[in-house]
Every structure is written in C-alpha cells, then in structure tokens.
Amino acid sequence: MTTKKFKYYATGTLSLALAFFVFVVPFLFIIVNALKDKPEAALLHFTWPSETHLWENLIAVVEARDYMLITAFINSIILTVVAVTGLVVFGAMVGFVLQRRPSRWSGLINFMVLAGLIMPPAVVPTIWLLQWLGLFKTLSGLILIEIAYSLSFSVLLFRAFIATIPRELDEAAILEGAGPFTLFFRIVLPLLKPVAVTVIVVQSVAIFNDFTNPLYYLPGAKNATVQLTLFNFQSMFNTSYNLLFMNILIITIPPLIMFLFFNRQIVEGMTAGAVKG
Amino acid sequence: MNIQGKKGTRRGLAAAYPSWFYLPAAIIFGVLFLFPTFASLFFSLTRWTLFQYSFIGLDNFRQFFSEPFLVWGLVNTLIYAVVTSGSKVVLGMLLGILLTSNVMVRGLLRAIVFFPVLVSTIGVGITFTMLMHPTNGLINDVIATFGVKGPAWLTDPRFALLSVAFVDVWKGVGLATVIYIAGIVSIPAEYYEAAKMDGANALQRFWNITLPLARPATITVIILSLIGGLRSFDLIWAMTKGGPGFTTDVVASVIYKQYQAGFYGLSTAGNVVLFVLVAAIVVPLSFALNRKEVEA
Numbered sequence: 001m002t003t004k005k006f007k008y009y010a011t012g013t014l015s016l017a018l019a020f021f022v023f024v025v026p027f028l029f030i031i032v033n034a035l036k037d038k039p040e041a042a043l044l045h046f047t048w049p050s051e052t053h054l055w056e057n058l059i060a061v062v063e064a065r066d067y068m069l070i071t072a073f074i075n076s077i078i079l080t081v082v083a084v085t086g087l088v089v090f091g092a093m094v095g096f097v098l099q100r101r102p103s104r105w106s107g108l109i110n111f112m113v114l115a116g117l118i119m120p121p122a123v124v125p126t127i128w129l130l131q132w133l134g135l136f137k138t139l140s141g142l143i144l145i146e147i148a149y150s151l152s153f154s155v156l157l158f159r160a161f162i163a164t165i166p167r168e169l170d171e172a173a174i175l176e177g178a179g180p181f182t183l184f185f186r187i188v189l190p191l192l193k194p195v196a197v198t199v200i201v202v203q204s205v206a207i208f209n210d211f212t213n214p215l216y217y218l219p220g221a222k223n224a225t226v227q228l229t230l231f232n233f234q235s236m237f238n239t240s241y242n243l244l245f246m247n248i249l250i251i252t253i254p255p256l257i258m259f260l261f262f263n264r265q266i267v268e269g270m271t272a273g274a275v276k277g
Numbered sequence: 278m279n280i281q282g283k284k285g286t287r288r289g290l291a292a293a294y295p296s297w298f299y300l301p302a303a304i305i306f307g308v309l310f311l312f313p314t315f316a317s318l319f320f321s322l323t324r325w326t327l328f329q330y331s332f333i334g335l336d337n338f339r340q341f342f343s344e345p346f347l348v349w350g351l352v353n354t355l356i357y358a359v360v361t362s363g364s365k366v367v368l369g370m371l372l373g374i375l376l377t378s379n380v381m382v383r384g385l386l387r388a389i390v391f392f393p394v395l396v397s398t399i400g401v402g403i404t405f406t407m408l409m410h411p412t413n414g415l416i417n418d419v420i421a422t423f424g425v426k427g428p429a430w431l432t433d434p435r436f437a438l439l440s441v442a443f444v445d446v447w448k449g450v451g452l453a454t455v456i457y458i459a460g461i462v463s464i465p466a467e468y469y470e471a472a473k474m475d476g477a478n479a480l481q482r483f484w485n486i487t488l489p490l491a492r493p494a495t496i497t498v499i500i501l502s503l504i505g506g507l508r509s510f511d512l513i514w515a516m517t518k519g520g521p522g523f524t525t526d527v528v529a530s531v532i533y534k535q536y537q538a539g540f541y542g543l544s545t546a547g548n549v550v551l552f553v554l555v556a557a558i559v560v561p562l563s564f565a566l567n568r569k570e571v572e573a
Contacts, residue, residue, distance in 0.1 A: 012381025
C-alpha cells in the first residue's frame with residue numbers, strides 16, 4: 001500500500017470514527033432511551049434496552065394529555081405550510097420587482113431587508129399589537145409573525161436568483177401581451193423552482209422547529225406546536241425519560257424526511273444565499 | 278418599443294413590474310415587525326401593563342443597568358456570542374478543509390456534520406442536558422474511563438454558560454462547515470498547483486491561499502453566528518433556564534423572564550438594549566470586514 005493510499009484510508013477512518021462518536025452517538029442515545037421502560041431510561045445509560053418498548057412508549061406519548069401531540073402536529077403542519085406558502089409567494093414578488101425595477105425606493109427596501117435579517121423583534125409590543133388586532137393566541141397571528149420574521153431571508157434568495165433569469169424573457173412575454181400578473185405567476189414563478197425549493201425546505205425546517213415565537217405568541221396547551229409539547233412534556237413527566245426521548249424522536253421525523261430528500265439542495269441553497277447574498 | 282422616450286420606458290417598466298407587488302410583504306412586515314420595533318422605543322420609557330402606561334423616562338434603562346443580574350445577562354450574551362462565533366469559525370474552517378479534501382466517505386461525513394442543524398434545538402438541548410448529567414451522564418462516564426472526574430457541566434456556575442455554548446457549536450457547526458465548503462470549492466485549483474510547484478508546503482498553502490481566499494466565507498460565518506449568538510434564547514431556556522443563579526442568563530432570557538413577571542416596560546427596555554447591542558456589533562463589523570476585502 002502506498003503512503004498516499006494509506007493516508008487516504010487513515011484520515012477517512014479516523015474522521016468517520018470521530019464524527020460517529022461526536023455527532024451520531026447523541027442521536028443513538030435518544031433512540032435507545034426511547035425504547036426503554038421508565039426505570040431503565042431513568043438511569044440515562046447508553047445501553048441497548050433489556051426489553052424494547054417501542055409500541056407502548058409511542059402510544060403513551062401520543063395519548064398523553066388528551067392526544068396533545070396530535071393537536072400539536074396538526075397546528076405545526078398548518079403553521080408551516082401556510083407560512084411557507086406566504087413566504088414563497090410574497091418573497092418572490094418583492095424579489096422580482098426589486099431586482100427588475102430599480103427606483104428611489106430600492107435603497108430603502110434593501111435596508112429594510114437587512115434590518116429584518118439582523119434586528120431582534122420587539123416582543124412585548126408585538127403581543128400588545130396582536131391583542132389589539134385580535135390575533136394574539138391565534139394560529140393566524142403566529143403564521144403572520146413567522147412570515148414577517150422570515151421575509152428578509154426569502155427576498156434575498158429570490159432577488160439573487162431572479163438576477164440570473166434573462167430580462168429578454170420578460171420582454172418577450174410583454175410583447176405577447178402578458179400583463180404583470182401573468183408575467184409573474186405564469187412565466188417567472190415557475191422558473192424560480194430551484195430557489196423556491198431551497199426556501200421551502202430551509203424555512204419549513206426553521207418554522208417547524210421554532211420554539212420562541214410559539215412560546216410568546218401562541219401560548220396555551222390547546223394551541224401547542226410540536227416544540228412546545230416537548231417542553232410541557234419535560235415538566236410533566238419529570239422522570240419519564242423514555243417518553244421524553246420518544247417525543248423528541250417523533251418530532252425529529254419531519255426534518256429527517258426533508259433531510260433525506262433535499263440534503264444536496266439545502267446545502268447548495270444555503271451557500272448560494274449565504275456567500276453571495 | 279425602441280422609440281419610446283425615457284418617460285415611456287419608465288411607464289412600461291412600472292406596468293410590467295408594478296409596485297403593488299411589494300404590498301402584501303410590506304403590510305405584513307410593516308405591521309408586525311417595523312411598527313412594534315418603533316413602538317418598543319416608546320414603551321421602553323414607560324411603566325406598562327399592556328392596557329395602561331405611564332411615562333417614566335429612562336428609569337427602565339437605569340434599573341436594567343443597576344441590577345447586577347440584568348448586567349450579567351448582558352455580559353453573558355457577549356461571552357456566549359463571541360465563544361460560539363469564534364469556535365464556529367475555527368471548527369467550520371477545519372471541517373470545511375477536511376470535507377473538501379480527497380477523504381474517504383466524504384458525502385457521508387458532510388451529511389453527518391450537517392444533520393444537527395435541522396433538528397429541534399429544544400430536543401438537542403434536552404438530550405444534552407441528560408448527556409451532561411454530573412453523575413449519570415454519558416459525557417462524564419466517558420471522561421471517567423480515563424480516570425478523570427468530569428465537572429457538573431450545567432450546574433456548576435463556572436462551566437454552565439460554556440457548556441451551553443458548546444452545545445450551540447455542536448448543533449450549528451454544520452452550517453459554518455457548509456459555508457466554508459462553498460468558499461473553499463470556489464478557490465481556483467491553479468493557485469494550489471502553482472504554489473506546489475514553487476515548493477510551498479501544506480501549511481503555507483493554507484496560510485497564503487485558503488485563509489485569505491476563503492475570507493468571504495469567514496465573514497459570513499462570523500456575522501451569521503454573531504447575530505445568532507447575540508439573540509440566542511431557546512437552547513439556553515431548554516438547558517438551564519438562565520441558572521444556576523443567573524449565570525447563564527442572556528439578554529433574550531432576561532426579556533422573557535421580565536415579560537413573564539409582568540414587567541412589560543422593563544422587558545421592552547431589554548429588547549431595546551438587545552437591538553442596540555446587535556446593531557452596535559454587527560453593523561460596524563460587517564462594514565469593516567467587507568471594506569478590507571475590497572482593498573485587498
């Protein structure tokens with residue numbers, strides 16, 4: 001074996017072992033403990049359960065507090081789907097006009113986009129405002145909040161991508177008599193598919209995993225989103241670590257599916273947006 | 278079309294790219310982000326019950342800066358942001374170099390490092406709270422096999438903040454790595470070849486080529502992780518709730534605690550302090566970093 005080949009296998013094996021130990025073991029720890037019974041999980045050991053309780057634990061987690069997890073999943077899915085749809089359509093509309101028609105407003109809008117990216121939202125005044133609008137503790141209110149807070153990121157990605165679509169295409173469509181509505185929704189939006197997929201994947205994961213905004217703007221057990229069930233769960237089943245880990249496992253499934261399908265796309269989109277944007 | 282005057286062209290543009298496309302986004306952003314931000318400047322100067330307010334000037338800020346535990350929150354925020362950001366730059370760059378080199382199972386390694394980015398922060402926080410348990414936790418079990426007694430990671434005031442920062446890095450380093458991978462891949466291979474011909478060793482190539490040319494990636498990682506670090510709340514809330522004592526309280530957790538306690542004016546003042554902190558650090562830094570890049 002040549003030295004070069006030896007080095008190749010040696011660094012590879014070493015890196016893999018290290019990555020396994022640092023990044024994979026914590027997830028295996030979640031899995032094995034989600035399969036244990038209550039006393040065994042309470043020991044917090046990283047061992048295979050003496051008897052697996054997959055089904056029992058699953059049922060127990062789902063049934064807990066009047067099927068709270070089911071309600072939470074429904075809430076989280078509605079929240080994610082509606083907010084992300086809004087982000088794609090509204091973000092692309094802004095990105096489109098902002099890129100295509102420079103005007104004296106462009107500077108201000110670009111500044112707003114950056115401000116939205118950097119500045120932390122003012123929490124209590126937002127709650128006060130939502131109360132006044134009758135949107136506090138409603139899913140609609142939280143959906144609008146998630147859109148408002150993530151718009152900047154979507155606009156940045158869309159604007160950068162629209163710059164790569166030739167203007168001639170717009171001109172051809174206009175000559176054919178397409179109005180702005182047709183131009184955007186029939187011609188441009190379909191071409192934005194690659195960047196739209198990035199926005200959809202990245203924002204779905206972010207909104208599905210969001211904890212802080214539901215905590216502030218959608219409190220209450222019947223409104224819980226999945227991240228909050230985790231939190232309520234922890235205080236309720238103080239010592240039922242098996243159920244706690246099962247809950248973590250269940251709510252990790254949607255991001256895992258996203259990851260398995262879109263791993264490459266997420267990475268490409270993130271870097272395109274982050275380094276160029 | 279080509280005989281249209283300037284005015285006509287502008288009208289043509291306006292028709293094809295109408296300003297009302299800004300409207301839905303502008304309304305949502307203006308009402309739910311900008312308006313509360315401006316309102317916070319006012320309400321931070323009041324004693325406030327959400328229904329009534331009385332104007333008290335700078336008293337909230339005076340209180341904020343005179344209560345030791347609130348000032349701790351500010352100091353902790355800075356420590357947390359600097360530690361996480363610095364670690365993500367160093368580790369992200371090392372991992373980026375490793376994962377762009379010709380290494381076995383590269384794709385799998387990239388996936389493993391990136392996956393935690395997508396997982397629930399609260400889930401990660403709870404899991405690491407268990408892994409960091411002083412007597413039963415896996416981390417101290419492993420350390421014990423080397424004959425060393427591990428510290429009480431989250432309950433010892435000396436370690437608690439850094440322990441949470443460690444988990445933040447564990448979860449977020451994948452994003453930094455991906456940004457570095459993109460930055461390093463875009464460096465032309467010819468530079469390395471030329472340097473090799475001139476007899477530069479690996480360290481010299483890293484120092485003179487990779488490090489300066491990966492600069493845009495470094496800037497992105499620093500800015501993103503500083504913004505994230507200064508605003509961080511969920512991981513700290515999941516792992517320590519600001520304890521033991523107030524040793525892991527950051528501005529964002531102070532804001533939440535004051536809100537829960539009903540001190541809305543004080544909580545909003547905390548918010549204003551956080552804006553100022555973020556703006557004062559991130560805006561000049563991004564200007565400085567980006568300007569140097571142009572000069573180079």
